[in-house]
Amino acid sequence: MRLKVEPEAEPMAKKAMNGADIFIQALKNEKVEVIFGYPGGAVLPIYDALYKNPIDHVLARHEQGAIHAAEGYARISGKPGVVIATSGPGATNLVTGIADAMMDSMPLVIFTGQVGRGVIGTDAFQEADVVGITMPITKHNYQVRDVKELPRIIKEAFHIATTGRPGPVLVDIPKDIASEDAVVSFQTKINLPGYQPTLAxxxxxxxxxxxxxxxxxKPVLLAGSGIIHAKCSEELFTFAKNMKIPVVNTLLGLGGFPANDPLFLGMGGMHGTYTANMAMYESDLLICIGARFDDRLTGNIDHFAPNATVAHIDIDPAEIGKNITTQIPIVADAREALLSLLAGKGEPAQSEEWLKALAAYKVEYPLWYNESNNEAISPQKLVKMIYEMTNGDAIVTTDVGQHQMWTAQFYELNEPNRWVTSGGLGTMGFGFPAAIGAQIAAPEKTVVSIVGDAGFQMTFQELMLLVELKLPVKIVIMNNAALGMVRQWQETFYEERYSQSLIPMQPDFVKLAESFGIRGYQVQSEAEAEKILRETMKDRQPVLIDCRISPRENVYPMIAPGKGQHEMIGVKP
Incomplete structure (x- = not known):
């Protein structure tokens, strides 16, 4: 990417500032409200500037917690999440979160400290080539080599992260840059000839x-998270209604179309509904908006929508035709494309018989689950109880695995910006810190973090933030004493050889919560779960509820690896 700077619009400021103060002023110019971070030697000048010129700062207890919280904040607020970490291990601890944000198109601006310019490349204490490490997993990255470049680089970083297809941008700042004085201007305009996203x-x-x-x-609309990023849920709804086209959501697109509308067919993909997957399989026109046809959606691509003309609308031209052959490629912002389609005033599809057939599929092949045997809690029933206790209006975050799929299936999402989960990278440990960021972004909302017992143990150190920041996040652990999805695959495809997927020993999650000053409950039955959920979901206090779910319950329906959409297993009890 070749970057070119236009002439400055105003004279340079007369007063010299050090790099750290320039950094803080540049963030203020971008209207940054909160920073998620963790200090260390290479960023001490920046933290000293924060002490003198405060911006709200969330001190995570681990850098991975900081970046996942920033992702949750970005998803719910629509603003870029801002992260700071020190050099070396501080920076490398961010790598998982950066890759997660890249896969799921989360707008983040990440600042890492670096050793001084004079010792870069000498294996100095806490040195790591963070630019080289993160190049494949960032939308763009920089290393600042001149303090006078800081205002331009920071301005460009925010612009790149939040325009086009959103994504993470990293800025690596050597320690001596942050301490060096310079006279700079903050009026530099953005001029990036190599970066001109196509919107119309x-x-x-x-x-x-x-x-x-x-x-x-037999038309179908496949709506992904591009609908959420482009803030065009209303336009999608109007278009689907006008054209009489049913809608399937991807995992990350949930909430982009109301789940309670008759045109909604459910989530598509490996653990999607039978109706959604068969609709795509049988369709004669598949219109994909803001999704990337990943393998968990398509199954075996030889059997994906085999009779359909495929139209793909995406702001990222690299995604069009990458996985699925596309007959009608449209590179554009999702909202701009939908507005153009609505302005075209086309005739609706001839879909009356198609809609009747899909309605029959819904009746014949609904989502199902086994009722509790009173020895453990049905996880699907637990999700439905959470939905009822929150009136379907909560912001819900998850980790990755069985609990994620059950939540996606049984928590009806009728509005955008209510669903925060890790899709492309599938990151365990994501859900709880993401809930912290989501709660900061929407302090008036109920935020429920539904997590597995294994994933929660990866980032539970962030519990302290609930007390420190007075965040009323509700943590619901679906505890089956296992790596649930790993165990399910070992049962189904590896002849029940449960190699390292069962967890024989766990912490006492109630005592763990109480040690942080948070109420904790363990519930063994659905009656207990209903009572505790009713008591805790409406108040404004954090809580942890350890729910002992059925240990052998599996997620169905399912498209097995290598199979097509029409070859789902477990579609009926």
Missing amino acids: PNVLQIRKLIEAIRTAK
Whole structure:
């Protein structure tokens, strides 16, 4: 990416500032409200500047907790999450979160400290080549080599992170840069010739899609998280209604179309609904908006929508045609594309019989689960109870695994910006710190973090923040004493050889919560769970509820590896 700076619009400031103060002023210019971070030697000048010029700072107890919290903040607020860590291990502890944000298109701006310029490349104490390490997992990254470049670089970093397809941008700042004095201007304009995202769709391709809709008899809309990022849920709803096209959401797109609407078919993919997957399989026109056709959605691509004309709307041209052959490619912002389609005033699809057939699928093949045997809690029933106790209005975060899929299946998401989960990277430990960031972004909302017993143990040190910041996050642990999804795959595909997936010893989660000053409960039955949820979901205090769920319960339906959408298992009891 070649970067070019236009002439400065105003004279340079007369007063010299050190790099750390320039850094703080640049963040203020970007209207940064909160920073998630952890100090260390290479960023001490920056933290000294924060002491003198405070911006709200969340002191995570581990850098991974900081960056996942920033992801949760970004997803719910729509603003970029800002992260600071020191050099070496501080920076490398962010790598998982950076990769997670890259896969899921989360706008983050990450600042890492670096050893002084004079010793870069000498294996100095706490030196790591963070630019080289993160190059494949960032949208762009920088290493500052001149203090006078700081205002421009920071301005560009925020612009790149939040425009086009959002993503993480990293700025590596050597310690001596943060201490060096300079006279700078903050009026530098952005001019990035190599970075010009296409927002408006091609008119001819829009007309081609409008004509395809007019003649389609089995159309389907596949809506991904691009709908959330582009803030166009209302436009999607109007378009689907006007054109009489049913809607499937990807995992990350949940909430982009109301789950209680008759046109909604459910989540597609490996653990999606039978109706959603068969709709895509049988479709004659598949319109994908803001999704990337990943393998967990498509199953075996040889059997994915085999009879469909595929239209793909995405702001990232690299995604179009990457996995699925596309007949109508439209590079555009999702909202701009939908506005153009609505303005085209095309005729609705001839979908009456199709909608009747899909409605019959819904009746014949609903999501199902085994009722509790009173020895443990049904996880699906637990999710439904949480939905009822929160009136479906909570912000819900999850880790990755069985509990994530049960939540996606049984917690109806009728509005955008209510769902925070790790999709592409599948990061254990994500859900709880993400809930912290989500609660900071929406302090008036109920935030429920539904996690597994294994994933929670990876980042539970952030419990202290609930007390320190007075955050009323509700933690619900689905405890089956196992790496649940690993155990399910070993049962299904490895002849029940449970190699290292069962967890024989756990901490006492109630005592753990209490040691941080948080109420904790252990519940063994659905009656207990209902009572405790009713008592705790409405108040404004943090709580941890350890729910002992059925240890052998599996997630169904399921597309097995190598199988097509039409070859789901477990579609009926």
